[in-house]
Amino acid sequence: MKAVGRVFIFIFLLGAAQISGFPVLSESGQEELTPVKLVEVKAELGWVDTGIEVKEGEKLVFRASGTISLQRGNPIAACGPEGLDLQSPQQPLPDRNLGALVGKVVKVISVTRDEETGEERREEVSTVFYIGAGTEVEITLEGKLYLGVNDNVYADNDGQFTVGIFKKKSD
Numbered sequence: 001m002k003a004v005g006r007v008f009i010f011i012f013l014l015g016a017a018q019i020s021g022f023p024v025l026s027e028s029g030q031e032e033l034t035p036v037k038l039v040e041v042k043a044e045l046g047w048v049d050t051g052i053e054v055k056e057g058e059k060l061v062f063r064a065s066g067t068i069s070l071q072r073g074n075p076i077a078a079c080g081p082e083g084l085d086l087q088s089p090q091q092p093l094p095d096r097n098l099g100a101l102v103g104k105v106v107k108v109i110s111v112t113r114d115e116e117t118g119e120e121r122r123e124e125v126s127t128v129f130y131i132g133a134g135t136e137v138e139i140t141l142e143g144k145l146y147l148g149v150n151d152n153v154y155a156d157n158d159g160q161f162t163v164g165i166f167k168k169k170s171d
Helices: 003-020
Strands: 032-042 048-054 059-069 101-113 120-130 134-138 143-149 158-168
Touching: 032 048, 032 059, 032 143, 059 101, 120 143, 143 158
Parallel strands: none
Antiparallel strands: 032 158, 048 143, 059 134, 059 158, 101 120, 101 143
16 A cells, blocks of 8 residues: 555544544554544644643654655755654754654753743753654653654754654553
């Protein structure tokens, strides 16, 4: 089956599961997955807040499709969720492909406000992990889940990834 057909079936199944409660199975067909959310990750936005709070030890399954460009208008800068076969020390994950789909969990430690300027200062810890076209991730930090592209310059990016987020039914 062509990738376009698989993407359509994936999105259809995710929507059907969310609407009617039909189960979605893992790629192995062995585990039932519970849909959590379908998120659009626009490449030019940087980190996208999924609105999902995660817990340490929780296992999430991600499935992604779509195409982005790491340089608007440049056809050789286009890639899917696996990214381009290039690495840079400035990327969030320097040992992974430039433009690949990545996730981040942020835990806020404290929030203070500067009394003179009113500026909010946040102390937080975070962990970044690779997703690509699809993977299962065990969460290592409690906090808020963000998705983005493995890039440090977003303004010239274009396109989006569509990401399905699932939990294993047994979890």
